[in-house]
Amino acid sequence: MKVCRATPFRVSNCPTLDTVGPRRALLFILALFTCPFIVRAQTAGSITTQALPINGSISAIDAAGNVYFTGSTGNGQVTAGAAQTQSGGGTCYTNAFPIGEVPTTCTDAYISKADSAGNMVFATLLGGPTADGASALAVDGAGNIFVTGSTGGSFPTTPNAAIPTSITSHVFAAKLSADGSRFLYSTYLPDSAATANAIAIDAQGAAYIGGKSAAGHAYVLKLSPDGGTIVYNSYAEMAGSNPDASNRGLTLALLVDAAGNAIVGGWTNEADFPASPGVVQIHLAGVQSVFVAKLDSSGKLILSTYLGGSGSDNPTAVGADAAGNIYIAGNTTSPDFPTAPGAFQPARVVPLWSEGAPSGFVAKLSADFRTLGYSSYVMTADSFRGVGALAVTPVGDVYFSGITGAGFPVTATAPQACFQGPSSVWVAHLDTHGALQDATYVGGNADFVTGLSTAPDGSIRVAWSSFSSPTSVVSQIRFGGAGWTAPACLSPTVLNVATMYGDDQGVAPGEFISLTGFGIGPDTGAVYQPDAQGMVPRELAGVQVLFDGEPAPVIYAQSRQVNAQAPFELSGKTVTSISLVYNGVTVGSMSVRANAGRPGIFRKYPGAATQAVAINLDGTVNGTSNPARRNSIVSVWGTGFPPLDRPCATGGLNPPGPANLAAEWVVVLGGGAQAVYAGSAPGQLCGVVQINVLLPLIAGTVDLRPQSDNPVTGQSGGASAIGATVAMK
Numbered sequence: 001m002k003v004c005r006a007t008p009f010r011v012s013n014c015p016t017l018d019t020v021g022p023r024r025a026l027l028f029i030l031a032l033f034t035c036p037f038i039v040r041a042q043t044a045g046s047i048t049t050q051a052l053p054i055n056g057s058i059s060a061i062d063a064a065g066n067v068y069f070t071g072s073t074g075n076g077q078v079t080a081g082a083a084q085t086q087s088g089g090g091t092c093y094t095n096a097f098p099i100g101e102v103p104t105t106c107t108d109a110y111i112s113k114a115d116s117a118g119n120m121v122f123a124t125l126l127g128g129p130t131a132d133g134a135s136a137l138a139v140d141g142a143g144n145i146f147v148t149g150s151t152g153g154s155f156p157t158t159p160n161a162a163i164p165t166s167i168t169s170h171v172f173a174a175k176l177s178a179d180g181s182r183f184l185y186s187t188y189l190p191d192s193a194a195t196a197n198a199i200a201i202d203a204q205g206a207a208y209i210g211g212k213s214a215a216g217h218a219y220v221l222k223l224s225p226d227g228g229t230i231v232y233n234s235y236a237e238m239a240g241s242n243p244d245a246s247n248r249g250l251t252l253a254l255l256v257d258a259a260g261n262a263i264v265g266g267w268t269n270e271a272d273f274p275a276s277p278g279v280v281q282i283h284l285a286g287v288q289s290v291f292v293a294k295l296d297s298s299g300k301l302i303l304s305t306y307l308g309g310s311g312s313d314n315p316t317a318v319g320a321d322a323a324g325n326i327y328i329a330g331n332t333t334s335p336d337f338p339t340a341p342g343a344f345q346p347a348r349v350v351p352l353w354s355e356g357a358p359s360g361f362v363a364k365l366s367a368d369f370r371t372l373g374y375s376s377y378v379m380t381a382d383s384f385r386g387v388g389a390l391a392v393t394p395v396g397d398v399y400f401s402g403i404t405g406a407g408f409p410v411t412a413t414a415p416q417a418c419f420q421g422p423s424s425v426w427v428a429h430l431d432t433h434g435a436l437q438d439a440t441y442v443g444g445n446a447d448f449v450t451g452l453s454t455a456p457d458g459s460i461r462v463a464w465s466s467f468s469s470p471t472s473v474v475s476q477i478r479f480g481g482a483g484w485t486a487p488a489c490l491s492p493t494v495l496n497v498a499t500m501y502g503d504d505q506g507v508a509p510g511e512f513i514s515l516t517g518f519g520i521g522p523d524t525g526a527v528y529q530p531d532a533q534g535m536v537p538r539e540l541a542g543v544q545v546l547f548d549g550e551p552a553p554v555i556y557a558q559s560r561q562v563n564a565q566a567p568f569e570l571s572g573k574t575v576t577s578i579s580l581v582y583n584g585v586t587v588g589s590m591s592v593r594a595n596a597g598r599p600g601i602f603r604k605y606p607g608a609a610t611q612a613v614a615i616n617l618d619g620t621v622n623g624t625s626n627p628a629r630r631n632s633i634v635s636v637w638g639t640g641f642p643p644l645d646r647p648c649a650t651g652g653l654n655p656p657g658p659a660n661l662a663a664e665w666v667v668v669l670g671g672g673a674q675a676v677y678a679g680s681a682p683g684q685l686c687g688v689v690q691i692n693v694l695l696p697l698i699a700g701t702v703d704l705r706p707q708s709d710n711p712v713t714g715q716s717g718g719a720s721a722i723g724a725t726v727a728m729k
Contacts, residue, residue, distance in 0.1 A: 043481030045415030047442060050118035052463075053077065055471040056110065059451035059463040060139050065116030067451070067463055067474050070147050072107040072133035073125070082124035083182050084108075088156070090129030109134035109149050111176055118474070122180030128154040132172075136199040138207070143178030148189075148196040148209045160228045161187035171196045173209055173223055185227025192235045193219060200254035200262070206231065208262050210251030215239065218249035218266040220295055232299030238291070240270030249273070249291070253318040253328070260297035265315035265328050267291065268306075279305035279369040281338065286310035292318070292328055292365060305369045309334025313361075317400075319392030324367030329400050331386020332361050332377075343376035344436045349607060351379060353405040353501040353722055356610055360386035362400055364434060374434030380404055381423050388449030389462065396432040401425060401442075401449045401462050406493070406500050406516055410439045413479040417486040417518035420444025421493035422503045425464050427452070427477055438479040444493075488519030490580050490588025496640050497563055498600030499722040506593025507578075509570040510650070510687035511640040512555065515545065515562045520580055520587050525558035536565065536651040536685065544581040553651035565687055567650040568643055570594045597708040598640040599667070601691075601724040612636045612704065612724035627727035634693050634726055637681055641667065641689040642708050644679055648686035655680045661689070661708070670705035670723065672696035693726070701725050 054077065056069030078085050090106035108127030111134065115121050126132065130152025138146045151172050157164045166188040173196070174186040189196065195211040202208070205225035213219040217239035222231040238249060246269070253265035268284070268291050275282045281289075282305070289308030292315075296302050307313070311334035319327040337359070339346045348359055360380040364373035380386050381403040388402045406419045408426045418441065425442035442462060450472065451463035460477045480486065493502040497512040507513055526541035536553035538544065543557040545564040556563040562580060570576055579589035602613045604623070614622035615635045628634045642665040646655060659680035661667070667678040674694040681690035695702055703723040 043478070044484050045413055045440070045480035045486065046478045047415045047440070047475055049443060049473050049475040051469060052114045052118055052472050052474060053120045054112040054114055054123060055465070056112065057448075057450065058135065058137050059472070060137050061451050061453035061461045061463060061474070062139050062143070063453070063456060065455065065461060065476070066121070066143075067114045068137055068139055068145055069110075069112045069450075069472065070134040070137040071110055073110050077112075077120070077123050078125060079120065079122045079180070082122050082180050083176060084125040084127075084156070087125060088127035088129050088132065092131050106131045106152070108132050109147060111137070111145060111147055111180070113145070113180060114474075124176065124180055126156070126174060126183070126186070127151070128156050130154055135195075135197055136209075138199045138201045140201045140205060144184065144205075145176040145178075146173070146199055146201055146207050147176070148173045148199045148207075150195065151188075155188060156186060157188060158183055158186045158227070160185055160226060162223065162228050162230050163188035163190065166191065170194065171211070173199075173207060173227070175207070175227060187223070187227050189221065190230060190233055192233060193221065195250070198251050198254040200256050202256040202260055203258070208254055208256055210254050210264060210266070212248075212250045216248035218251040218264070218268065218291070220251060220254065220262050220264055220299070222262070222299060234295055234299040234301070237295065237299065237301040238264070238266070238268075238274065238293055238304070240268070240272040240274070242270060242272060247288070253315050255318050255320055257320060257324070261302075262295040263318055263320060263326055264293040264295065265290065265318040265330075266293075267314050273304070273306065274301060275305055276303050276369065279303070280365065280372045281306040281308070284308075285336075286312070286334055288312040288314070290315050290328065290330060292326060292369065294369075303369050305365070307338065307363065308332070309336040309338065311335065311337075313337065314386070316387055317390035319390050319398070321392055321396040322394040323396070325373060325396060326365040326367070326369070327363070327390060327392050327398055328365070329360065329362040329387035329390040331380065332359050337361055337377060338372065338375055339377065340372050340374045340434070342434065343374055344430060344434055345377040345379065347608075348377050349379040350609055351405055351407055352499050352603060352606055354382075355723060360402055362387055362390070362398065362430070364396075364398075376434060378402065378428075379408055385448065389452035391452050391454045391460070393454060398430045399427065399452060399454055399460050400430075401427045401452045403446050403449060406491075406495055406502070408439065408441065409436065410441055411436065412485045413438045413481075414440035414486050415477060415479065416441045416443075418489040418491040419493060419516055420491065421495075422501065423447075425449055425462060425475070427460055427462055429479065440477060440479065442475050442477065443473070486518050488517070488582075488587050490515060490517040490520055490590075492588075492590045494578065494590070494592055496598055496600040498602045498639050501600070501722055504593065505598045506595045507566045507570070507576065508595050508598045508640045509566060509568045509643055510648070511566045511598055512687055513564055513566055515564065515578075515580055516560060517580070517587065519559055520582055521557040521559050521562055523559050525556060528553075528555050534653050535649075538651070542583040546579045546581065548577050565651060565685070568648065568686070569650065571643060596710070597642045597665070599638055599706040599708055600640050600722055601636050601638040601704055601706055603724050610723065610725045612726050614726045622726050624727045627729040628695055630695060630697050630699050630728055632695055633676065634695060636691050636693060636704065636724070636726065637684070638689050638691060638706060639687055641678065641706070648680075650686065652686050654682055654684050654686050654688065656682050664710050665708055666711055667691060668707045668709055669693060671702040672698065673702055673704055695726070695728050699728050702728055
């Protein structure tokens with residue numbers, strides 16, 4: 001069998017189950033994943049992270065490093081002297097399951113600022129006696145803050161407002177002074193606007209606001225610098241002619257160029273959206289496509305294009321360089337999103353920890369929208385969040401950020417080369433041609449990226465939220481310069497080889513695990529060779545993995561990834577210590593839980609599809625071109641299940657005949673499937689379990705989600721949220 005190296009993005013010229021057979025393919029899968037690095041060179045990379053005393057769903061970061069947040073009510077902290085220090089009051093109702101609706105004080109919009117040192121500068125409320133909330137924020141060069149959002153009515157406006165009173169409008173805009181002490185204007189917006197989701201400011205201080213119109217189309221309106229006049233309202237410019245289309249369109253991202261043209265990013269499901277002749281995409285390709293549009297200074301549509309594939313595509317941010325090229329980023333479920341040759345990631349990634357299509361995208365359009373300079377998928381935690389933030393330099397270098405699981409292709413310039421799961425922020429840098437220059441992880445246990453900016457000193461700042469913190473944080477990042485390479489490190493997250501997912505469930509006895517890091521093994525991957533007794537060595541290419549000080553079997557060793565087996569001797573333990581030694585030097589260690597089971601099912605095409613390694617009842621390989629029959633049995637394989645009912649040596653082979661899991665354990669599967677056998681996988685290493693699955697009566701793709709349960713004690717062996725699919729006809 002030919003053994004090759006693969007990246008988490010693609011497996012190139014590698015054998016698959018179709019070419020090497022199911023048993024050899026499983027050994028191949030156990031030795032997956034290395035990641036190439038772009039070595040550049042000499043100022044040390046660094047990350048400085050500060051917890052902020054404020055929080056919000058939307059943020060902006062200015063050139064001085066000040067961070068601005070907005071949302072609904074925030075964490076309740078308001079500073080003395082702020083523009084509005086008291087709640088607008090009013091009684092609203094919220095659903096408190098299982099009680100039902102309960103009365104509560106209505107929310108207000110919340111606007112706050114922290115300085116570059118993480119200190120609160122000010123925080124203010126904005127709202128009346130109904131439910132109010134801000135949904136977009138922008139800051140001008142003088143530090144004035146512009147917000148837009150929704151209101152339930154009775155909104156506090158200023159005397160100079162374009163629309164001081166209204167009983168039909170549900171959208172507002174406001175401008176807050178740089179010191180947070182007063183609203184320079186606060187106004188309703190026309191009732192033709194149903195939502196407001198994006199805001200941008202031009203050099204004269206005029207605000208451009210976009211969202212969905214009352215008719216269901218994307219719109220942009222322009223508000224004069226003093227907030228007293230609606231300069232234009234383009235609610236009909238970006239609309240198709242089909243009145244029956246559901247959803248229709250939405251503006252989600254805005255910027256304004258030096259000529260006063262509004263660059264609009266949004267989505268539409270209208271087949272007759274007014275795309276311009278000769279642009280990169282003139283037709284709707286799927287369920288919902290991105291659109292990019294340009295409105296002139298009077299609000300007239302002068303240029304527009306679709307951008308998308310057969311799925312659902314959404315933008316999150318737009319940018320522009322000094323030459324007028326447009327950059328757009330977002331999320332996509334399309335397996336055929338238009339990419340360009342030489343792209344950073346030309347094909348959709350389906351990481352082992354994903355459920356199918358968790359992808360972001362980043363693309364560059366020429367100023368006339370006729371050429372796709374580059375377009376790339378981006379591996380992100382899910383297709384909802386995608387790429388969360390984007391910043392473009394005048395010359396066209398792009399910095400972008402989001403949330404991901406294990407396997408993001410960080411570079412040797414990364415100040416944090418090691419993943420800290422179960423999810424992490426990433427920040428990446430593409431050059432003017434779309435080639436990856438720098439990429440790093442930032443922190444761990446991350447939820448959302450809310451803002452990104454580049455600073456004059458060359459650093460990058462990213463604002464993000466963490467599952468473990470009630471407030472947001474901001475990280476200042478400097479990629480390593482010429483001659484510098486990230487130091488060796490070991491990720492503190494232990495991954496299941498089948499799913500590449502790790503959480504606080506720890507490790508299971510006999511589970512094949514993956515330890516990731518940087519400099520944890522040789523640059524060229526080494527795959528184990530069994531000894532005369534078929535045993536796996538306890539050291540490979542200078543790499544040892546120790547559990548409580550004892551060497552464990554090592555299946556694969558490379559600088560970025562080491563695959564090993566947790567010893568069966570962990571049974572009965574609640575905690576174990578894991579350390580990795582390379583060429584006699586301990587690279588890292590950690591203490592993790594020992595669990596009865598942490599199951600995962602092997603996939604046939606790691607990084608490309610969710611299809612399981614599966615064999616039909618007739619011995620043929622299962623797949624979309626060769627599905628199993630309904631109510632038939634297929635065999636799949638996994639690891640991380642509880643031990644067998646007879647001894648099985650760590651690093652050795654499974655018993656030659658059937659051997660069930662220990663009597664008190666059963667395997668439960670999702671997707672309507674039933675496990676009729678779970679136990680020894682003859683010819684495979686101990687720790688690889690075979691599951692014979694009785695498929696349901698309903699034809700289609702069956703998503704198997706394994707869980708091991710103890711029916712005697714009710715103990716769970718650890719549930720995996722990660723599925724693998726089999727095809728059925």
